[in-house]
Amino acid sequence: LEHLETWLESFLIDRKTRGMSNRTIGFYSQKLGRFVAWCETREITKITQISPDELRRFLLDLEANGNNAGGRHAYYRAIKTFLLWYENEAEPENWKNPIKKVPAPKVPIEPIEPITLAEFNKMMKAANGAKWPERDKALLLTLLDTGARAAEFVAMSLEDVNIITGSILIRQGKGRKPRTVFIGKKTRRALR
Numbered sequence: 001l002e003h004l005e006t007w008l009e010s011f012l013i014d015r016k017t018r019g020m021s022n023r024t025i026g027f028y029s030q031k032l033g034r035f036v037a038w039c040e041t042r043e044i045t046k047i048t049q050i051s052p053d054e055l056r057r058f059l060l061d062l063e064a065n066g067n068n069a070g071g072r073h074a075y076y077r078a079i080k081t082f083l084l085w086y087e088n089e090a091e092p093e094n095w096k097n098p099i100k101k102v103p104a105p106k107v108p109i110e111p112i113e114p115i116t117l118a119e120f121n122k123m124m125k126a127a128n129g130a131k132w133p134e135r136d137k138a139l140l141l142t143l144l145d146t147g148a149r150a151a152e153f154v155a156m157s158l159e160d161v162n163i164i165t166g167s168i169l170i171r172q173g174k175g176r177k178p179r180t181v182f183i184g185k186k187t188r189r190a191l192r
Contacts, residue, residue: 002046004036010089011082021176023151031078047086052101055079059105072105080104120144138190142168146181149174163188 011032015025038058044050058079062072083099086092115123120140127136143153152170160169166183173179183191 002048004039004045004047007047007086007090008032008036008082011085014085014089019176027074028078028082031075032082035075035079047083047090048092048095050083050098052098055098055102059102069105069107073107076102076104134190138187141187141190142183145183145187146170148181161191163192 012025012029015028035058038061039045039050039054042054042057044054059072059076062075067075080099083097087095087097123140124137127133127140130136142148146153146168148156148168148170152173155172156168156170160171162168166185166188168181168183170179170181
């Protein structure tokens, strides 16, 4: 009943029934699957055998195998979510959640550098040689104005765009949350 793989399967079923995206389910499956496999190499088959020390060893092993701080933090987040879910789901007596004694790996905050205006102009110029240059330029301008993620952008439809106000409804943003973004006059003209 306490077997790690059994609880992992139950956790993934729980995430699916909560309506999480396939991408999120895949994230948990990949990260936790690797953690469970690592635990099995150390003869840890039950959640109650996981100690703060074992969690730290796993994070150090990730680092030794070339995972950067952001990658290690992603594993940590998945494990933390899983163990907190287990604590709530199973309500085990006399069990202390080991994740509460292991701080998250520090991730240096490095701003993502945007493309330069010169780089954007090169892309606009390259669109001139495309099969549908007007379309490609309108797409580039819309991406520039909205900052939409790739999946959000691909999911947009014409009914989501209000050319008059310049508003675009993103129906399913990160976390499946809707939001509105805006485009400027030049982009609206290109879309028309």
